[in-house]
Amino acid sequence: MKSPSLRIYAIAYLVFLYAPIILLPLFAFNDSKVVQFPLKGVTLEWFRQMAGDAQLGIAVKNSLIIALSSSILSTTLGIFAARASTRFRFPAKGALMGLIMLPMVLPEIIVAMSLLIVLLAIGVKLSLFTIILGHVLVCTPFATAILTSAFQSLDKSLEEAAYDLGETPLSTFRLIILPLVLPGIISAFLICFTISIDEFIVSNFLGSGEAILSVYIFGQFRFPAKVPSMLALGTILVLISICLLTIAEYFRRRGIAKTGGKDTGGFL
Amino acid sequence: MTFSDDKPTMIEFKDVHKYYGDYHALRGINGTIKAGEFFSLLGPSGCGKTTLLRTIAGFEGISSGAVLIDSKSMEGVPANERPTNMVFQSYAIFPHMSVAENVGFGLRKDPRSKAEKARAVEEALEMVGLKGYGGRAAHALSGGQRQRVALARALILKPKVLLLDEPLSALDKKMREHMQVELIKLQRQVGITFILVTHDQEEALVMSDRIAVMFDGEIAQLADPETLYRRPMSKKVADFIGTMNFVPATVLSEAGGQVEVEAKGLGRVMLDATIQPPIKGESPVVGLRPETLTLLYDDQKATERETEGVVDEVIYFGDMTYYDVYLGGTDVEVRLSMRNVPGRPILDVGSKVRVAWSPSALVLFR
């Protein structure tokens, strides 16, 4: 069914989808304090301003600490959950997996607030650590979903073959399973990292006022004078996310090719 | 073709039961498999043949009974410590390793030197006809080559028993027939007990010294291929292996090891009662294989018995022609097969024919 109107619509939709992202570099290099047309000329001033922002440096460092810790933790937890759910039948499996995946379908404010209430009630001081606790909760379902598909594409008889040839369950895991799901692990890690860097609600409510990248950006956009340097920051962040995502997608596809499976689509 | 009984026992099943929850997958398996035997577990899907194979390998526990390998009980012995190796239906070739790494996988804990192991791998590859393939990536192999790698990988450990789970089902017909012959040769060469799981009766007949036919978690008959084909113990076995005509019959008398039967369209016939299947209380029928019936041409005479009939259907197969024939003015129809030789015309539907048969080929199911 060929219809040019549908094609025009699809292109218009993509323009709508990409408009903000295209505007980012446009105004990040624009020599004007206000974000409006017509463009004035090229400048690196906003990148310079951004680089000189000491508070932003702290925010980036904190965010990296949080993102690294929470993506390592959630990927590890995701490996356990994915392995258990793809290879074993056990009591309360549905309920436990449902609980682990719940943050994916629960409004984030609820996850953050309920955790906050408990942390405050038992007197835990808010810090980067409490943010990590929350991020792990939010990221684990994504890691589990990606890893489940990685573990699922693994032929069970590969494990049995290794076992049959004299390996123990542990050495089978190390020699066969781990190398074959490694691409899935890397892509889960990268996705968790991206989610954690971007995460706002948990970072905002479970922190004690330390500068966190997403919270800092949120705050800066209230001041029109700060907007251009935030656009410069945004340009860099978008570039980094695209790189990470491309790497993640590469590893996911390689994983599927390795285990001889068929590609069944992208993330989500 | 019969297998000598003086060989020692390699595997023994003692009243093996297996439950999956409420599902009774194995219902009292008994029997022995001899050392050096090519043994097949044959049956339709879901009959428990793969489950039984996996209880030997140690991938499946049993609910009661015992599995003995080389007179040792396998209770509590995990798969990685059993003297068995397996060729999987999917071959389970490790996709991230080379052919040589796959074949040498089981030698990881072997105390031999690297060079000796490499030589063992090369020998194993040569044995399965893959000499010089060691450096190839495993995922780039064809189906038949994967199969050979899987065989080499299992045989390099010199197991007492090689288990093959439907190893030929993923191959096309030509390749399958080729591999059947190769497997038989290989088994004779290495002398290891082979246990093959298959749902293909032809494959089992061609390859095996003995076959266990399984239905619904039970062994229906355990015998050599010829006995299985000629003297099936039940209608179900007879029907599963090849084609058999069933003719309604009445038992007239039984005395002195002889049983007299009136078969519809064939008339009265005396059968050797000692070789007939045990009585199960079904309404009696006699079974005849199509090739035990022959059409008589012109003035040919039957050596034993003959019956008149009318051709109802002609199915031409090139080298053979199948005829469906109504026997002696009854509504009993049998199928018979005739080799097409020069000078012998293909008959038309409606032709009157004479059918020769032999009482010794009849099997009485009652």
Next chain:
Amino acid sequence: MQNNGLLARIRRSEGASGLAIISPTAFYAILLLAAPLVTVMLFSVLTSENGHIVWDFSLSNYETVFTHPVYRAIMLRSLMVSMLVTLATVLLAYPLAYYISFNVPAHRKSMWLFLVTLPFWTSYIIRVSLWRVILGYNGVIDSALMDLGLVGEPLNILSNGVMSIVITLAHAYAPFAILPIFVSLEKVDRALLEAGQDLGETRLRTFWRVTLPLSMPGVIAAVLIVFIPTVGDYVTPELIGGGKVPMIANMIESQLLKQRDQALGSALSVTVMAIVAVVSIIFLTLNRRFLGGQK
């Protein structure tokens, strides 16, 4: 002896191995998700006094949530905005998903899907903030339109809080709607469509009678996936609505952190969860009906 054997059997059993392997993740989720959610449910039927919880059971919090005009208004507005967002997102997404599934050649499909999902992985905060700059007074749209001489004075779309929120969220959740619809469209047997046209149906009628009903499971999934997070969205009302159009999430935050009324805040949270649950159940039932009807 008996005991020993039993223990060994449990250790060896599949169920025990599975539980052992999932235990770290399950333990984490129970401790940091299930327990807090239960606490919130508990707090919602207790009473707050000066920022502390008192063990005094009452349903007055729920009474307040459902009868107090301010809360009711915000609750209804949240629902309405989420529904508008969901409707807009799914309606806009369907033709695109249809285009990718039916008009894009097979080898280009994954590229289109990648293009559609890519914006989702760029910073949410930055995307939302950008819409503020785009839609604002004398912002990107206003200045561009005035530059082109299409309008005489700034439109200031941002001053229309609800509309701005709908545009922003429809943008943010686009891939969530496109993907499930695309997946269900991909499953539509192309032979059915040819059969429909072969039997004399027009393309439009074939679409109405075959394609659309068959893709309903994807549409329903899209509705759920968009509706659930937007009901609880906090950032957009805060940044785009400028706090003038608060939604439930903003109210929960204000009750819990600013008013320090933990009981009422908990009751609001539980209400949001209940709304999400009810909507999910309704749509999942609808979905089952659709699947059942096809059989």
